[in-house]
Amino acid sequence: MSSRRDRHGRGIRGPLIVPRELGGVVPAPRPSRSEFFADAVQASLDRISQTCPAVLDRLVVGIEDVPERQSFVADHVPLTSAQDGDEHNPARVVLFRRPLEIRAATPQGLVILVHRTLVEQLSALTGFPIDVIDPGADQDT
Structure with missing residues (x-):
């Protein structure tokens, strides 16, 4: 006799995968708040590096x-802290x-707020105008 349990020769007792009640695909897990925030900061930095890489x-x-x-x-x-180099x-x-x-x-509001705050801090640190760092700044509303 094998080491697996066979329930007296009756085979598997139930389905291997229980069907989902509503069917479909299992949704991907949502990122945590800190991961979402880090993604928003990275997206803002990517956007700034496209328009004005000298600031970074x-x-x-x-x-x-x-x-x-x-x-x-x-x-x-305070929302941010900036220190000159x-x-x-x-x-x-x-x-x-x-x-x-x-x-x-809202989450979208957080993405906009992170970007605007970062652009303002970079403008204060480098002396570049906000319009140079982020040409589409007035379109984020």
Whole structure:
């Protein structure tokens, strides 16, 4: 007798795959909020690199969940943090995920808010006008 259980020679007791109630394909799992945010930041950087790649030279973009308490100004939570670079260190922009998520009403609104916030920070750091960094900025509404 084999080591598999055969239920006294009666074979398999039920179907191997239970049919789905509504049929169709099992939907792919949705990304987590942090993955969605990282994808939005990457899409924004890709868009900026298409229109004005010089802005991204010697720049590091990072994501943190929340800012440190010391960075609050008069109890206002910052959305981003930007730091100028020097000859040894690149410029840095940090986007804070939770404050941006709270201010966005929809996922598409979050994508737009991330892009606008990043463009504004890059404009402040580099001195390039917003229209040069993102020519279609007024079309995002």
